[in-house]
Amino acid sequence: MEFSSLEGEHRYAAVVRAASRTVVGLDFDGTLAPIVDDPTRAHIHPDASDTLVDLAAEVAAIAVITGRPARQALDLGGLEEVGDAIQAAGKELFLFGQYGNERWSSGNRRIVGPRPPRGLATFERDLPRVLRQAGAADAFVEDKGLAVAVHTRRLDDPEATFKELLEPMSQLAVRHGLVIEPGRNVIEVRSAGAHKGMVVDRLAADLDAQGFVFAGDDLGDIEAFEAVADLEKEGLATLRVCSASSEESALIPLADVVVHGPEGVLGLLRQLTADAREARAA
Missing domain, CATH: 3.30.70 (Alpha-Beta Plaits)
Structure with a gap:
């Protein structure tokens, strides 16, 4: 885990303090699942399920926000089973597919979405x-x-x-x-009009969040990073995490923390879980 500045470290510490009211948003490809040549084989990292279930106990909610169709992300990620475990612990897993056009949650297991756009x-x-x-x-x-x-x-x-x-x-x-x-x-x-930043804003408002963490890896996550930055201006504890690779670097200048691929993201989430648990017990 590499903080971009001392300010990034301070933001992480603020998120730890606000963990119980913090929403954690995660991209799928390149963040939870390694990038592969065949997108239909982009399975979630084998350690992700346990890491997300453990994290859910310490935060307000977890949301996977992806450009993939919701059904595809659910299947490749085994997210319905993850959602079952999180729901059993009294928390909720959200999934937003196709940049927020499709919605699913462990509490309402039906995928809701619009018709294909004209054109x-x-x-x-x-x-x-x-x-x-x-x-x-x-x-x-x-x-x-x-x-x-x-x-x-x-x-x-x-x-x-x-x-x-x-x-x-x-x-x-x-x-x-x-x-x-x-x-x-x-x-x-x-179609125009839906992007990950809108999902971040909606989740923060609907869940009355006091903190927001978002981790992503490429250009499709820029709007989410920008939305998180706006939430910080409103007084929320925030953290922007870049899952860096040799192929894409657009998010690095915008990030508070830079990690390397899904393993780095999961390592950060495990650290956040441990630090939040310790702060709660103190």
């Missing part, structure tokens, strides 16, 4: 032409129901192809009334 079907119809023109015809296209994601990770030069696709995919998205969300060698196209 998505025609975007998908036009997408193969854009991919061919960019030399990315073999890119993996993932249909998320409410969004479409184009993954370049399996291609010969994933980073160059990612950059080549950004502008034409952005233009195509705009023509169909949609927006793009770049990530780690992936470009997602979806």
